[in-house]
Amino acid sequence: MAQIEDIDDRPIASADVALLQTPAPRLRWYREVITTVVFYLIYSAIRNEFGSNAVSPKEALANADRVIRVERFFGLYFEPGLQQYFLGWGSLFMRFWNLYYGSLHFVITGGVMVWLYRRHPARYPRWRTTLASMTGLALLGFSLFPLMPPRLLAAPGPYGGGDLRYAGQFIDTLANFPTLWSFNSDTMQSVSNQYAAMPSLHVGWSLWCTLAMLPLLRRRWTKVLYLAYVPATVFTIVVTANHYWIDAVGGVVVFSAGYLIAGQLEALKGGRLRAIVSRNAPGTPTSPSEDPFDDPVPVG
16 A cells, blocks of 8 residues: 655555545534433433432442441541531531532533534544443443432431431531522422432543543643642532542542543544545555445545
8 A cells, every 4th residue: 555654754554644634524513412412311311210219218328338338447437527527617618519519510511512512623522422421321320329328318208318327427518508409309309319429420520521621721720720620529529418438439430431432432433434444545446345334435
């Protein structure tokens, strides 16, 4: 196969030149919006179908006991003391973190997706697929390991553990320092999965936002803000008693797996595109046995 030299004096096959000259597929904003909305609706439906309405509080409490035993084994069951300490900082402080927990992960994640789509479309597909993969993987955690969050351990009611061993250790900050919404409302309890704690998608999504944006940032203060986003998110899920710190580790795991899956899918797509371009590159013989369903890619 004919070769040419690139700027680093390394040989490039003519098919690779054709591949580099092939225009990237055009992204359609309305397709992305529709796909994102449909995906999230399906995710929410599955998340809630196998959630607190389908799982007994006894099972979710037993899993919480297992998590707490692991934390105590490592001497890291610090959540009760951390929340009790910061409760003394006042209601305004706690309301800020309630607002952070309830809304910021949607706002920032959505903003990063739009930014990548508009300003860095070449990076967008890989990170979009990463987000979708990790969110789908989280469903496995929610269904296979329903976990009662700290705020419900001693709480009464249909979803609470009512376990007096944990009485006085945690409070539900969303209920005691109301902001925009609370898990205690009948509507929220009926439509949400109260036991979707492991893994923490708050942490997984915050890590996604940070790593997707960090290479693109030029100003130091913006880098500092994004670097602080993950630890701040870990803090908020713990101080509001919605998660254990181990749930944050689960969020890192599903992000890592989602990133690897997205990479493999991109590699498969790139290999298929390379094969198509190779078959259509100048001087490459065409085989009559080629797949008739492969669309040719213009090589320019």
